Amino acid sequence: NAGVTQTPKFQVLKTGQSMTLQCAQDMNHNSMYWYRQDPGMGLRLIYYSASEGTTDKGEVPNGYNVSRLNKREFSLRLESAAPSQTSVYFCASSENRAGVRDEQFFGPGTRLTVL
């Protein structure tokens, strides 16, 4: 099992460019998440998907869109990148059985720089 995989690992964009960060999990998990990590700010939730076909905003959704393509894949799109979106992006997944708080499994991250 690869767990949670993310592509690309590194990316440099110019202001105004667009890109999609890809995430896939092979654990048959129901829920998937996108976080951003900035120095001194911890992990902040951008969007999450509780189950296939649903998506919801997290704490910092502005400037981002997401697609839950199927149960395995959850992508994050930056339509017009801004320097404030320079960050490390983590995808996570969780089984989230009813009435149980399951562990979130994180991918290795994508380091994005917007010039």
Added chain:
Amino acid sequence: QQQVKQSPQSLIVQKGGISIINCAYENTAFDYFPWYQQFPGKGPALLIAIRPDVSEKKEGRFTISFNKSAKQFSLHIMDSQPGDSATYFCAAGIIRDDKIIFGKGTRLHILP
């Protein structure tokens, strides 16, 4: 509005010492309190978690202490080792909800 406050931001401990990281929360509906460990260049991974019906949970050298009335919980690392050097995040959530809220993290460095 920060719902989970974590301190200190950074911590340096001698090998063999006790590392202590503290967190406080505001929402009394929280009923799940995990700690995540992150090594440089890696994603976070669950270290240990506690629910508010117990005051302490121990796994090896790692112990969570929980004080429901004070709305505080802490991570103690006994006999700290250089391999424990990492960033630690406390978090809080509601069992029936789909998400958790993370503290800002503590960068721990254990001196050899």
